[in-house]
Amino acid sequence: MDLAAENQRLQGLIDRLVARIDDNQRIAQRFQAFEFQLLEAASLPELFDVLIDQAPRHFQLQAVSLVLFDKDYVLAQLFDALNLKRWLPKVQLRHREEFFEQLYGQRQQPVLGEVDTLSLGRLFPGAGPIGSCALLPLRTQGRLQGSLHLASEQPERFTPDKAADFLQHLGAILALCIEHCVAREQLRREGRQDPLTKVGNRAAFEQDLPLELARAERNHQPVSCFFVDLDHFKKINDNFGHSVGDVCLREVAAVLQKELRKTDVLARFGGEEFVVLLPVCDAEQAMETAQRVSEAIATMRVETSQGQPVPLTASIGVCSWEPRKHKIPVEALAEALLRQADAAMYLVKKAGRNGVRWQPLVVQ
Structure with missing residues (x-):
């Protein structure tokens, strides 16, 4: 056995493992910094600004979009009251669960890889060339909050064989942030509303x-x-x-x-x-x-x-x-x-x- 060649091979393997560890650490730090920004958002406009306007730059993405589940039309009322329409169509509302079932089926797990052309047009309206996507279901305590979609120009960025731990954690954090921001906005709105006539006080x-x-x-x-x-x-x-x-x-x-x-x-x-x-x-x-x-x-x-x-x-x-x-x-x-x-x-x-x-x- 050529010990020098074997040592060189092992050293190369160690270098690649160290490089992968360093990459994972950088990814973890980037995700952690972004999650702190989400958690610090005190309102829906602040949350959408972090998620829709800042996330593409933060993660070097082609596009980010969000579809929220609005069964009782609560969010539709908030969108009108808070003038949130500037984020449309990157933030959309759906009032039925069928949309989310079509994306994720029964598994309710992140979907990584290519997405068909029709879905790309629905999820990323107006976006440039997309090589791969990550679709994340958003749930808190079993309750459906919506779906987050990340798009990259690079075909290898999101592939089915990639681990989705960071993405799942991001989805859990975002679902929690959405729930809290909606609750805060409703409280603010109730505090500004005349209880009898439902107009401003x-x-x-x-x-x-x-x-x-x-x-x-x-x-x-x-x-x-x-x-x-x-x-x-x-x-x-x-x-x-x-x-x-x-x-x-x-x-x-x-x-x-x-x-x-x-x-x-x-x-x-x-x-x-x-x-x-x-x-x-x-x-x-x-x-x-x-x-x-x-x-x-x-x-x-x-x-x-x-x-x-x-x-x-x-x-x-x-x-x-x-x-x-x-x-x-x-x-x-x-x-x-x-x-x-x-x-x-x-x-x-x-x-x-x-x-x-x-x-x-x-x-x-």
């Missing part, structure tokens, strides 16, 4: 108002605000009962949501009063919207359980601001808009109720 409006005004100032866009106060609401409660009054408030909130744009900010300000902020909306547009709301409330039909109609009208006060005409601090502007819209609403009350009035912006 006063605290939420007062948080959003300066942000919207600052945005309008940056973009040199007009903003309008109006108050909606239901007429003779105490008589409704006294004559028909508070339960009927509650029905009126819910129905008015529904009418407002129908007549307003998705970008408008609606809140129940207190009692029988609602407030609306209309970004990118001048005085003329605001008056048209307020008049439409007034007519919709006056023509809506609310009845008691005995079929007795409940008369319902509203007094609406409007105020608008254009950055080019008024240069004032946001805090003073917020206070002035609300004060003048409120004053306009009281002028409608004095004039006999059931109407709309505009009041110019006055900064004291």
